[in-house]
Amino acid sequence: xxxxxxxxxxxxxxxxxxxxxxxxxxxxxxxxxxxxxxxxxxxxxxxxxxxxxxxxxxxxxxxxxxxxxxxxxxxxxxxxxxxxxxxxxxxxxxxxxxxxxxxxxxxxxxxxxxxxxxxxxxxxxxxxxxxxxxxxxxxxxxxxxxxxxxxxxxxxxxxxxxxxxxxxxxxxxxxxxxxxxxxxxxxxxxxxxxxxxxxxxxxxxxxxxxxxxxxxxxxxxxxxxxxxxxxxxxxxxxxxxxxxxxxxxxxxxxxxxxxxxxxxxxxxxxxxxxxxxxxxxxxxxxxxxxxxxxxxxxxxxxxxx
Amino acid sequence: xxxxxxxxxxxxxxxxxxxxxxxxxxxxxxxxxxxxxxxxxxxxxxxxxxxxxxxxxxxxxxxxxxxxxxxxxxxxxxxxxxxxxxxxxxxxxxxxxxxxxxxxxxxxxxxxxxxxxxxxxxxxxxxxxxxxxxxxxxxxxxxxxxxxxxxxxxxxxxxxxxxxxxxxxxxxxxxxxxxxxxxxxxxxxxxxxxxxxxxxxxxxxxxxxxxxxxxxxxxxxxxxxxxxxxxxxxxxxxxxxxxxxxxxxxxxxxxxxxxxxxxxxxxxxxxxxxxxxxxxxxxxxxxxxxxxxxxxxxxxxxxxxxxxxxxxxxxxxxxxxxxxxxxxxxxxxxxxxxxxxxxxxxxxxxxxxxxxxxxxxxxxxxxxxxxxxxxxxxxxxxxxxxxxxxxxxxxxxxxxxxxxxxxxxxxxxxxxxxxxxxxxxxxxxxxxxxxxxxxxxxxxxxxxxxxxxxxxxxxxxxxxxxxxxxxxxxxxxxxxxxxxxxxxxxxxxxxxxxxxxxxxxxxxxxxxxxxxxxxxxxxxxxxx
Numbered sequence: 044x045x046x047x048x049x050x051x052x053x054x055x056x057x058x059x060x061x062x063x064x065x066x067x068x069x070x071x072x073x074x075x076x077x078x079x080x081x082x083x084x085x086x087x088x089x090x091x092x093x094x095x096x097x098x099x100x101x102x103x104x105x106x107x108x109x110x111x112x113x114x115x116x117x118x119x120x121x122x123x124x125x126x127x128x129x130x131x132x133x134x135x136x137x138x139x140x141x142x143x144x145x146x147x148x149x150x151x152x153x154x155x156x157x158x159x160x161x162x163x164x165x166x167x168x169x170x171x172x173x174x175x176x177x178x179x180x181x182x183x184x185x186x187x188x189x190x191x192x193x194x195x196x197x198x199x200x201x202x203x204x205x206x207x208x209x210x211x212x213x214x215x216x217x218x219x220x221x222x223x224x225x226x227x228x229x230x231x232x233x234x235x236x237x238x239x240x241x242x243x244x245x246x247x248x249x250x251x252x253x254x255x256x257x258x259x260x261x262x263x264x265x266x267x268x269x270x271x272x273x274x275x276x277x278x279x280x281x282x283x284x285x286x287x288x289x290x291x292x293x294x295x296x297x298x299x300x301x302x303x304x305x306x307x308x309x310x311x312x313x314x315x316x317x318x319x320x321x322x323x324x325x326x327x328x329x330x331x332x333x334x335x336x337x338x339x340x341x342x343x344x345x346x347x348x
Numbered sequence: 349x350x351x352x353x354x355x356x357x358x359x360x361x362x363x364x365x366x367x368x369x370x371x372x373x374x375x376x377x378x379x380x381x382x383x384x385x386x387x388x389x390x391x392x393x394x395x396x397x398x399x400x401x402x403x404x405x406x407x408x409x410x411x412x413x414x415x416x417x418x419x420x421x422x423x424x425x426x427x428x429x430x431x432x433x434x435x436x437x438x439x440x441x442x443x444x445x446x447x448x449x450x451x452x453x454x455x456x457x458x459x460x461x462x463x464x465x466x467x468x469x470x471x472x473x474x475x476x477x478x479x480x481x482x483x484x485x486x487x488x489x490x491x492x493x494x495x496x497x498x499x500x501x502x503x504x505x506x507x508x509x510x511x512x513x514x515x516x517x518x519x520x521x522x523x524x525x526x527x528x529x530x531x532x533x534x535x536x537x538x539x540x541x542x543x544x545x546x547x548x549x550x551x552x553x554x555x556x557x558x559x560x561x562x563x564x565x566x567x568x569x570x571x572x573x574x575x576x577x578x579x580x581x582x583x584x585x586x587x588x589x590x591x592x593x594x595x596x597x598x599x600x601x602x603x604x605x606x607x608x609x610x611x612x613x614x615x616x617x618x619x620x621x622x623x624x625x626x627x628x629x630x631x632x633x634x635x636x637x638x639x640x641x642x643x644x645x646x647x648x649x650x651x652x653x654x655x656x657x658x659x660x661x662x663x664x665x666x667x668x669x670x671x672x673x674x675x676x677x678x679x680x681x682x683x684x685x686x687x688x689x690x691x692x693x694x695x696x697x698x699x700x701x702x703x704x705x706x707x708x709x710x711x712x713x714x715x716x717x718x719x720x721x722x723x724x725x726x727x728x729x730x731x732x733x734x735x736x737x738x739x740x741x742x743x744x745x746x747x748x749x750x751x752x753x754x755x756x757x758x759x760x761x762x763x764x765x766x767x768x769x770x771x772x773x774x775x776x777x778x779x780x781x782x783x784x785x786x787x788x789x790x791x792x793x794x795x796x797x798x799x800x801x802x803x804x805x806x807x808x809x810x811x812x813x814x815x816x817x818x819x820x821x822x823x824x825x826x827x828x829x830x831x832x833x834x835x836x837x838x839x840x841x842x843x844x845x846x847x848x849x850x851x852x853x854x855x856x857x858x859x860x861x862x863x864x865x866x867x868x869x870x871x872x873x874x875x876x
Contacts, residue, residue, distance in 0.1 A: 054374040054376050058376075058461050058465035062465055062469045065469060065472065069513065070509075072512055073476075124530050127530070131560045139568055142594055145597060146594065154586060154589060159661045275580070276580045276581050280589030283590065284583075287571075287575065287581065
């Protein structure tokens with residue numbers, strides 16, 4: 044609510060380019076999954092168009108900022124916008140956490156015949172079907188109610204392996220790494236505020252490095268699951284919730300890592316960001332803290348309990 | 349670099365719109381984008397309406413006459429999806445675009461380029477959705493609520509495209525809502541405190557919050573569907589330890605706030621119109637705000653009243669019954685406030701006021717049938733019958749859609765500078781009013797008598813009222829083509845509107861010229 048004149052924006056061709064790219068992306072993705080002709084080509088085309096549009100769109104925003112075109116009010120709009128975007132991401136994860144809590148609290152016990160709505164096992168057995176027999180309410184649940192006829196049964200889960208093996212437990216290391224990266228990105232922010240670009244670049248570089256290590260370990264964990272544990276997307280509700288939650292989190296870490304890398308490049312090669320004016324970086328660091336919080340939730344609800 | 353900057357300054361100097369198609373493709377102007385949204389939603393309204401006509405034509409008589417049952421299912425699915433996501437929601441976003449900046453004294457939306465992106469995603473999303481009609485296996489056929497396993501195990505291949513179109517519609521809604529919230533929080537004219545905001549602005553602030561909270565949940569639901577169909581997960585399949593009921597929980601956690609997303613802006617619109625044509629200040633402004641806030645918060649804890657018959661524990665059935673009934677309290681506050689506003693007012697009944705009064709009466713009627721449905725034991729009788737169809741069409745057609753029509757008649761003089769033809773407007777109202785009641789009121793009867801929803805054929809005893817309902821539906825349908833004529837006629841010309849337009853109108857948007865200038869406020873107005 045600053046006084047004076049309002050900033051009136053220009054027309055822009057980027058939005059409709061972005062919408063068109065998005066159209067190619069979804070037609071391509073749908074076509075690829077359904078196996079129609081040219082699906083993959085359209086998908087790649089959409090991906091390339093989207094990347095280019097975003098590059099030029101963001102470049103324009105940065106240039107406007109450097110040219111001093113954006114008012115204090117517009118900067119505040121960006122701040123609000125980023126905060127609400129992160130809130131929408133929180134709600135996206137809430138859907139998957141909600142699914143996890145629901146199956147653990149209701150679906151799995153009921154399927155095992157427990158609780159108010161437990162499956163009437165005797166009735167099922169009288170019908171001559173032994174589908175659900177022997178399915179027990181445990182978590183992590185390895186067995187599936189269909190005894191592996193439609194879904195596969197894993198040999199092992201990613202849960203806490205006991206204190207003797209704790210050091211070989213990748214999620215623990217990932218937790219340490221991601222928590223440290225939240226600290227390093229905060230040190231980078233402090234460096235910037237204190238006017239030390241060197242310290243900013245170093246700490247930000249360290250953060251990006253930790254992010255890459257995290258992603259590497261996550262990939263190793265997935266490889267381990269598929270190659271040695273028999274734990275896949277196809278191994279019942281544990282595999283489903285495990286891979287979807289950690290997978291979407293990993294994807295968001297990847298996005299956050301891209302954001303921070305762009306900020307690093309902007310600082311190292313273009314000397315962007317001032318002591319009191321660096322919302323681009325701040326937005327990326329907010330996003331980074333957000334994926335960190337999601338990981339803590341994951342570590343607790345998916346891996347530990 | 350410097351070329352870019354000079355370019356910016358040049359474009360700042362001219363204040364008219366660009367010429368030709370480029371204006372609409374590249375625009376960042378809230379009025380242009382609002383116009384795009386409104387025309388898009390009108391087009392979708394007519395397409396979804398044509399589908400409704402196919403449905404009603406098939407139901408004119410028992411037995412199968414016009415379409416195949418498979419195609420009938422595709423029609424009911426697309427009718428619902430198009431009316432909700434393509435008709436009502438974009439119409440409200442269009443109104444928000446046009447009105448919120450003018451009402452709060454802002455020059456434009458806070459993030460104008462993203463505003464353009466939010467709109468242009470929609471035509472693509474609905475192209476993807478509608479193209480599924482021509483795909484192998486046909487369009488989605490599982491109803492707009494797309495319950496698993498109908499939408500997973502038994503779904504047609506085009507479901508993949510349906511899922512992606514829902515994803516990008518959601519992205520559009522989220523960006524649109526972020527824009528509305530940021531505009532309202534950051535762009536209000538000096539002196540306009542939160543409790544001085546016009547009610548339409550308040551209603552959209554709350555709606556946008558609901559949208560940001562639940563659209564990502566819908567995205568999560570369709571993502572789980574996609575994974576279940578194509579990548580072997582078992583979220584909604586009991587054989588793998590999941591649960592089809594989980595789908596319903598996630599869907600309705602989105603779906604119930606979605607219902608209020610489609611009615612809160614209507615509350616805002618109706619409050620303005622009743623106030624203007626009663627020539628009185630609105631009764632109970634702050635209680636209106638608090639009522640909307642309570643409705644919004646309660647909307648997050650009532651979702652399972654859509655699932656009473658699915659087999660939930662008794663405690664859940666009771667909880668969701670009581671929480672649902674609780675919503676009648678703030679809604680009652682609003683209805684009584686509207687009545688109290690009219691009380692002893694010097695009322696005139698121009699077209700917007702006619703629609704607003706019909707809204708109050710008929711929406712309340714839909715609310716009452718909602719209360720009946722909220723009673724768990726009674727719902728075991730009503731569930732999935734035409735009574736439910738009658739209920740939600742009463743809150744959506746003479747509720748949400750009447751409010752949109754009221755808004756169009758109320759603000760079109762400000763948008764175009766021309767008065768609409770009052771005689772034609774009233775004729776349109778009466779045709780719609782009669783049509784909507786003839787269509788949907790009998791559905792209460794056939795529903796209570798036991799006719800299930802989503803069937804192309806039915807037992808003989810329902811024949812009479814179905815025939816009446818179909819006659820009403822065609823009356824309502826054709827009167828909307830008449831509405832299109834009235835709108836086009838008004839855009840083309842008409843009596844010049846004054847700046848205030850309506851004698852009792854208050855608010856910043858009535859202080860500017862009619863038609864409103866391309867950039868409304870370049871300097872913030874002072875609000876006392």
